[in-house]
Amino acid sequence: MVRVIYPGTFDPITNGHVDIIERSAVLFSEVIVAVAASPSKKPLFELEQRVQLAQQSVAHVPNVRVIGFADLLANVVQQQAIQAIIRGVRSTTDFEYELQLAHLNKTLANGVESLFLPPSEQWAYVSSTIVREIYLHGGNVEKFVPAPVLSALLKTVKK
Template sequence: MKTVIYPGSFDPPTNGHLDIIQRAARVFDKVIVAVLNNPEKNPMFTVAERRKMLEMITKEYANVEIDDFNGLLVDYVREKQVSIVIKGLRAISDFENEMQMALTNRKLAPDIETIFMMTNHKCSFLSSSVVKEVVAFDGCIEGLVPEQIQDYIIEKRNSQRK
């Protein structure tokens, strides 16, 4: 059984993230979507909230599991006894950063492979940062994030304003 780990911050999950999850779920027997708990970042959503949103948008996929991790990705991948990481790419600028990370991971763990998957061209402009900026200025996030979590994101923004 081929299992892949799709790591990321997912703060919040976007339609681009969902595109990669859906396509990976068709290619691999199991997809573990792993939310990184990065204390260096100032996330809009807690790890628990990000997990909840990911569970909401992937509940129809029996072969998708949501998890979270701290520390090095290679340590988490080994802990899960998986040897493949999948990363989504939107543009050439993503490739440069992701290639550097993949090569670093290969240096740390030569037995772990990184596979790059291009996101759907309709999502190529999309990032969690863009979504957070749009929602911060009361813009419409329809079409940017899965419908199931739009209200959740807006409620979070509203609660942060109080």
């Protein structure tokens, strides 16, 4: 059994994230989607709600489990007996940053490997940040997020 973790802030989870999760679930026995508290990013949604939205968005994938965490990722990796970290990489800028994190996590989590997956072509330009900006400026984000996220966004007061 190969257990992998896909960490992120997921504020909100997008169709691009779901795509990475679905593709990872085909390759590995168990995928743990780890939703980071990330208070320094000042998320639009609280951690508990982001966990719930992720759970609802991937409920159709049987070998996926969603957890929330506020700890160092390396600690979660060790606690959950993770074999690899999955990261989506859209651009060379993403890759450079993720490569640094991969080296750090390998050192901190006793050799855990990081695997980089490019997004499917239709999601290559979608990020949580872009979705939030479009939404907060009155744009339609329906095609970029799962239905539970769209519903939650529509109930959220635009800041």
